[in-house]
Amino acid sequence: MPESTKFLLPEDAIPTHWINLVPDLPGEPLPPLSPRTGQPAGPDDLTPIFPMGLIAQEVSPEPEIPIPDPVREAYKLWRPTPLFRAHRLERALGTKARIFYKYEGVSPAGSHKPNTAIPQAYENAQAGIRKLATETGAGQWGSSLAFACSLFGLECEVFMVGSSYDQKPYRRSMMETWGASVHRSPSDRTEAGRSQAEHDTGSLGIAISEAVEVAAQDPSCNYALGSVLNHVLLHQTVIGQEAIAQLEEADARPDVIIGCVGGGSNFAGLVFPFLRRGDDVKIVAAEPAACPTLTRGVYSYDYGDTVGMTPLMPMYTLGHDFVPPPVHAGGLRYHGDAPMVCALVRAGRIEARAYKQNETFEAAVRFARAEGIIPAPEPAHAIRAVIEEASDGEEKTILFGLCGHGHFDLAAYDAYLAGRLEDPEFSEADLDAALARLPEAPAIA
Amino acid sequence: MPESTKFLLPEDAIPTHWINLVPDLPGEPLPPLSPRTGQPAGPDDLTPIFPMGLIAQEVSPEPEIPIPDPVREAYKLWRPTPLFRAHRLERALGTKARIFYKYEGVSPAGSHKPNTAIPQAYENAQAGIRKLATETGAGQWGSSLAFACSLFGLECEVFMVGSSYDQKPYRRSMMETWGASVHRSPSDRTEAGRSQAEHDTGSLGIAISEAVEVAAQDPSCNYALGSVLNHVLLHQTVIGQEAIAQLEEADARPDVIIGCVGGGSNFAGLVFPFLRRGDDVKIVAAEPAACPTLTRGVYSYDYGDTVGMTPLMPMYTLGHDFVPPPVHAGGLRYHGDAPMVCALVRAGRIEARAYKQNETFEAAVRFARAEGIIPAPEPAHAIRAVIEEASDGEEKTILFGLCGHGHFDLAAYDAYLAGRLEDPEFSEADLDAALARLPEAPAIA
Numbered sequence: 001m002p003e004s005t006k007f008l009l010p011e012d013a014i015p016t017h018w019i020n021l022v023p024d025l026p027g028e029p030l031p032p033l034s035p036r037t038g039q040p041a042g043p044d045d046l047t048p049i050f051p052m053g054l055i056a057q058e059v060s061p062e063p064e065i066p067i068p069d070p071v072r073e074a075y076k077l078w079r080p081t082p083l084f085r086a087h088r089l090e091r092a093l094g095t096k097a098r099i100f101y102k103y104e105g106v107s108p109a110g111s112h113k114p115n116t117a118i119p120q121a122y123e124n125a126q127a128g129i130r131k132l133a134t135e136t137g138a139g140q141w142g143s144s145l146a147f148a149c150s151l152f153g154l155e156c157e158v159f160m161v162g163s164s165y166d167q168k169p170y171r172r173s174m175m176e177t178w179g180a181s182v183h184r185s186p187s188d189r190t191e192a193g194r195s196q197a198e199h200d201t202g203s204l205g206i207a208i209s210e211a212v213e214v215a216a217q218d219p220s221c222n223y224a225l226g227s228v229l230n231h232v233l234l235h236q237t238v239i240g241q242e243a244i245a246q247l248e249e250a251d252a253r254p255d256v257i258i259g260c261v262g263g264g265s266n267f268a269g270l271v272f273p274f275l276r277r278g279d280d281v282k283i284v285a286a287e288p289a290a291c292p293t294l295t296r297g298v299y300s301y302d303y304g305d306t307v308g309m310t311p312l313m314p315m316y317t318l319g320h321d322f323v324p325p326p327v328h329a330g331g332l333r334y335h336g337d338a339p340m341v342c343a344l345v346r347a348g349r350i351e352a353r354a355y356k357q358n359e360t361f362e363a364a365v366r367f368a369r370a371e372g373i374i375p376a377p378e379p380a381h382a383i384r385a386v387i388e389e390a391s392d393g394e395e396k397t398i399l400f401g402l403c404g405h406g407h408f409d410l411a412a413y414d415a416y417l418a419g420r421l422e423d424p425e426f427s428e429a430d431l432d433a434a435l436a437r438l439p440e441a442p443a444i445a
Numbered sequence: 446m447p448e449s450t451k452f453l454l455p456e457d458a459i460p461t462h463w464i465n466l467v468p469d470l471p472g473e474p475l476p477p478l479s480p481r482t483g484q485p486a487g488p489d490d491l492t493p494i495f496p497m498g499l500i501a502q503e504v505s506p507e508p509e510i511p512i513p514d515p516v517r518e519a520y521k522l523w524r525p526t527p528l529f530r531a532h533r534l535e536r537a538l539g540t541k542a543r544i545f546y547k548y549e550g551v552s553p554a555g556s557h558k559p560n561t562a563i564p565q566a567y568e569n570a571q572a573g574i575r576k577l578a579t580e581t582g583a584g585q586w587g588s589s590l591a592f593a594c595s596l597f598g599l600e601c602e603v604f605m606v607g608s609s610y611d612q613k614p615y616r617r618s619m620m621e622t623w624g625a626s627v628h629r630s631p632s633d634r635t636e637a638g639r640s641q642a643e644h645d646t647g648s649l650g651i652a653i654s655e656a657v658e659v660a661a662q663d664p665s666c667n668y669a670l671g672s673v674l675n676h677v678l679l680h681q682t683v684i685g686q687e688a689i690a691q692l693e694e695a696d697a698r699p700d701v702i703i704g705c706v707g708g709g710s711n712f713a714g715l716v717f718p719f720l721r722r723g724d725d726v727k728i729v730a731a732e733p734a735a736c737p738t739l740t741r742g743v744y745s746y747d748y749g750d751t752v753g754m755t756p757l758m759p760m761y762t763l764g765h766d767f768v769p770p771p772v773h774a775g776g777l778r779y780h781g782d783a784p785m786v787c788a789l790v791r792a793g794r795i796e797a798r799a800y801k802q803n804e805t806f807e808a809a810v811r812f813a814r815a816e817g818i819i820p821a822p823e824p825a826h827a828i829r830a831v832i833e834e835a836s837d838g839e840e841k842t843i844l845f846g847l848c849g850h851g852h853f854d855l856a857a858y859d860a861y862l863a864g865r866l867e868d869p870e871f872s873e874a875d876l877d878a879a880l881a882r883l884p885e886a887p888a889i890a
Contacts, residue, residue: 004521011449011450073450077450088522109817170855170856173856173858176859176862178813368623369595370595372523372553372592407852410618411618
């Protein structure tokens with residue numbers, strides 16, 4: 001028989017620690033700033049909505065943080081995830097490159113998001129919290145948190161962006177199957193929602209405001225975020241740690257690592273363990289041309305949300321109230337990126353590339369017809385970059401993150417196959433206007 | 446850490462042979478009968494629509510049949526599938542039973558169906574066939590065959606029951622993503638379709654007729670069936686063989702094995718290897734009360750399809766033109782069952798139980814909230830039986846088949862959670878009328 005297709009690990013190979021890349025980052029870390037005072041934000045700014053266990057992880061300078069046993073137990077429901085060698089894609093491309101992909105779509109929610117939903121639910125349950133509130137766009141994060149809450153006996157309240165609530169009813173059904181209650185945002189449950197009632201289709205910014213408001217007002221309820229923050233990236237590093245062990249089994253070392261970047265958590269989770277190991281490896285971040293934060297944004301302090309309730313973070317941003325044109329990769333439609341990922345792009349350690357919607361679906365269909373798995377629109381961006389990298393005639397080893405399946409995105413495939421899919425351009429004028437509204441903050445050297 | 450949650454096998458543990466239970470069945474096997482002559486049907490009756498490689502498997506008396514290497518290579522895309530210990534469900538039920546489940550939803554198409562789609566596509570490609578035609582109801586089989594055809598370079602033409610085509614557009618999109626062409630049945634592509642144009646919502650019977658017509662008229666095109674026939678059950682025995690190896694790793698032997706039965710292929714695939722081993726184990730087949738073939742049907746020769754084009758097979762049947770009331774478990778809405786499974790029920794080796802729709806969804810939601818995976822409506826019937834078996838206070842080991850996920854069935858969960866799900870009863874009068882229309886055939890002793 002030819003070489004292996006899948007590389008599996010036993011359950012006891014689930015990592016025992018998360019990798020915190022903060023001590024490895026170039027230069028001194030830039031602190032987040034309080035939106036009220038403009039001064040560095042401390043743990044106290046976060047206690048109304050996060051438990052101390054997570055705040056401690058958020059600000060930790062330690063290089064490794066132990067994974068609690070109950071979290072490792074819950075990870076066993078789907079981890080370690082498989083690493084695949086893409087033999088059939090390689091043959092279809094006629095490439096000399098060896099291509100591997102780490103597949104996170106085997107989780108019950110279908111993506112990498114439960115890697116952080118589980119420890120977030122666990123830490124909140126430990127702290128005596130009874131309920132978590134969150135927002136969700138396309139529904140990947142909301143369904144992952146609903147799943148995690150069902151395992152730890154927490155209630156879960158999700159504010160789902162109105163347009164997604166209407167267009168993706170099955171993600172809502174999934175959350176409800178796991179016991180969550182789901183509100184169409186803007187809702188009449190919150191002041192933020194009522195004040196935005198005229199924006200009927202909603203936005204991630206409004207949904208965040210609603211969830212934060214619910215959490216801030218109820219002492220037994222906290223808020224949970226699915227990307228961007230340090231502790232979220234931390235939790236995702238199980239991905240890269242497993243990939244390192246699996247590539248050793250395959251007797252391979254990557255020359256190139258590729259992931260898609262929205263908030264940056266699946267990307268960081270795959271890449272950071274290789275950076276910690278000190279690998280001399282090319283790293284490529286793939287993003288949508290319709291929301292090109294890393295390739296077109298400015299490096300500046302900006303709010304994490306649209307309405308300016310969160311601390312200011314140092315990041316590449318298109319402006320906190322920039323509204324990206326609609327693309328099916330909802331998970332990549334964020335105006336900024338995780339500060340840790342941005343610091344590495346800024347330092348030249350990560351190369352960013354932007355792709356148009358149709359070329360990513362072309363890559364995804366090619367992948368599906370070779371490898372079987374139908375990718376979510378987000379990792380389709382990574383696949384596009386992989387095909388590019390594999391087409392230069394060179395022998396090399398490529399690793400990429402296939403962070404989720406596309407079972408809830410088939411309307412987008414339908415549009416692509418019917419030739420009805422658009423390549424929306426973002427507006428330069430909108431970008432200029434949004435950048436002019438950046439908050440006042442210290443310039444970053 | 447507590448006991449293992451998942452039992453995985455390496456790729457070289459993919460079985461090398463399929464298990465053919467024909468020689469183990471009680472009594473002499475009853476031959477299928479030609480629909481034209483009423484005489485035993487031979488291989489020649491099948492050559493217009495099946496390749497000799499599959500016909501040889503269909504009629505083989507050999508106890509084991511080797512799996513071709515290219516089929517094992519393709520199986521590696523998702524096999525071996527995991528066996529889970531349902532620790533969290535056990536705790537939620539407060540049971541003394543140990544519960545294991547074999548999960549087939551990790552295949553790219555989301556169910557056990559690719560286990561037979563792959564060897565069917567392979568044998569047809571080997572025979573120089575260029576295209577496969579088939580029917581599909583809810584879409585599980587059609588998408589599995591589309592996936593398999595994409596791997597072996599075959600065209601795939603699927604006739605999808607009109608009502609499903611309208612209600613489940615995403616299964617169609619999935620088939621098209623893998624390159625298949627999908628027709629709403631009844632279509633104007635075939636005489637059968639045109640003659641049934643007044644039945645606009647279609648039926649599995651009409652869709653079968655359309656696919657068989659296309660295959661019979663085009664020498665480069667064959668037909669493929671996803672259940673019932675001996676060679677299909679044969680291909681599914683990889684499930685039970687892997688489960689035996691995994692339970693050995695878990696140091697467990699099942700006292701009870703439970704599966705859902707529609708045509709019978711996932712059930713047979715799980716159970717037959719344990720029967721071959723001679724296990725003294727209770728075996729339970731779970732079916733819908735709305736289509737109770739094994740619990741209410743008569744054991745008789747009947748057509749496999751609605752319009753009477755297929756050979757007559759000895760089976761429990763509700764009558765070939767009995768139309769079961771609509772339930773979401775579309776894969777269990779078949780008027781008969783695989784002859785091999787029926788022979789074992791007839792001999793008392795398998796116990797059949799029928800469940801109403803709401804009680805199966807109640808079980809499925811309980812399962813999802815404990816174990817994470819959202820089951821398809823078909824295996825929800827098995828889960829219902831598992832909960833029953835686990836609730837008698839006895840220590841025992843239960844194994845069941847979780848043959849697919851419910852990612853394309855969330856509208857049904859929605860209806861259940863909203864209290865809108867019905868428990869349709871089948872009509873005694875319709876049953877009596879359908880049984881009165883059974884074809885003339887020798888009585889079975």
